[in-house]
Amino acid sequence: AQSVTQLGSHVSVSEGALVLLRCNYSSSVPPYLFWYVQYPNQGLQLLLKYTTGATLVKGINGFEAEFKKSETSFHLTKPSAHMSDAAEYFCAVSDPRLADMRFGAGTRLTVKP
Amino acid sequence: ETGVTQSPTHLIKTRGQQVTLRCSSQSGHNTVSWYQQALGQGPQFIFQYYREEENGRGNFPPRFSGLQFPNYSSELNVNALELDDSALYLCASSSGVGYSGANVLTFGAGSRLTVL
Numbered sequence A: 001a002q003s004v005t006q007l008g009s010h011v012s013v014s015e016g017a018l019v020l021l022r023c024n025y026s027s028s029v030p031p032y033l034f035w036y037v038q039y040p041n042q043g044l045q046l047l048l049k050y051t052t053g054a055t056l057v058k059g060i061n062g063f064e065a066e067f068k069k070s071e072t073s074f075h076l077t078k079p080s081a082h083m084s085d086a087a088e089y090f091c092a093v094s095d096p097r098l099a100d101m102r103f104g105a106g107t108r109l110t111v112k113p
Numbered sequence B: 001e002t003g004v005t006q007s008p009t010h011l012i013k014t015r016g017q018q019v020t021l022r023c024s025s026q027s028g029h030n031t032v033s034w035y036q037q038a039l040g041q042g043p044q045f046i047f048q049y050y051r052e053e054e055n056g057r058g059n060f061p062p063r064f065s066g067l068q069f070p071n072y073s074s075e076l077n078v079n080a081l082e083l084d085d086s087a088l089y090l091c092a093s094s095s096g097v098g099y100s101g102a103n104v105l106t107f108g109a110g111s112r113l114t115v116l
Helices: none
Strands: A003-007 A010-014 A019-026 A032-038 A044-050 A056-058 A064-068 A073-078 A087-094 A101-103 A107-112 B005-007 B010-013 B019-024 B031-037 B044-050 B053-057 B064-068 B074-078 B087-094 B111-115
Touching (some): A003 A087, A003 A101, A019 A087, A019 A107, A032 A064, A032 A073, A044 A056, A044 A064, A044 A073, A073 A087, A101 B044, B005 B087, B019 B087, B019 B111, B031 B074, B074 B087
Parallel strands (some): B010 B111
Antiparallel strands (some): A003 A019, A032 A044, A032 A087, A056 A064, A087 A101, A087 A107, B031 B087, B044 B053, B087 B111
């Protein structure tokens, strides 16, 4: 079975500071990994995904994540936070043979001016 | 291209009633997945439809059922509503052979169901 653990339900950073959102996964097969962002009253929007190949993945809005198999991690980073980054972020894992995607509980990012 | 649209956006039901939620998939997408997102939690997979057939199901009871139509739109039906069914119901569409693994899910804004 697959699962995702997001460390920290709330993260607060100052505008211009580094953003680091942590995600650890469990999977019995090589996983596909995703980060989604959810703004209030909206659906989830894909930030980036890892399937195979390069372990450093770049996404939209300046976000990137690195797949570390030895640490079973897929942490999301952004060098400089912007006020518009304030949202809920979800890490997800999927088994390419199956229909479902397993999401973490989410991390709410607050950006202080 | 149009995105995923869901209706209604909000609704209130009482315990024991039945509800139908609707979803129009993004143009070019042939697979629809439904997720339940309870307050403060991540989305949980309910089921997926591909070519009008259920292609996978999460840990939800049979009173959660669905349909996919020839135009790839979909319905989620929930019978005998319980208080714990109160949640945001998200529809996501994708293209491909029905697996979520390599296919990016495009989510709608959701239908928020409140059960009193």
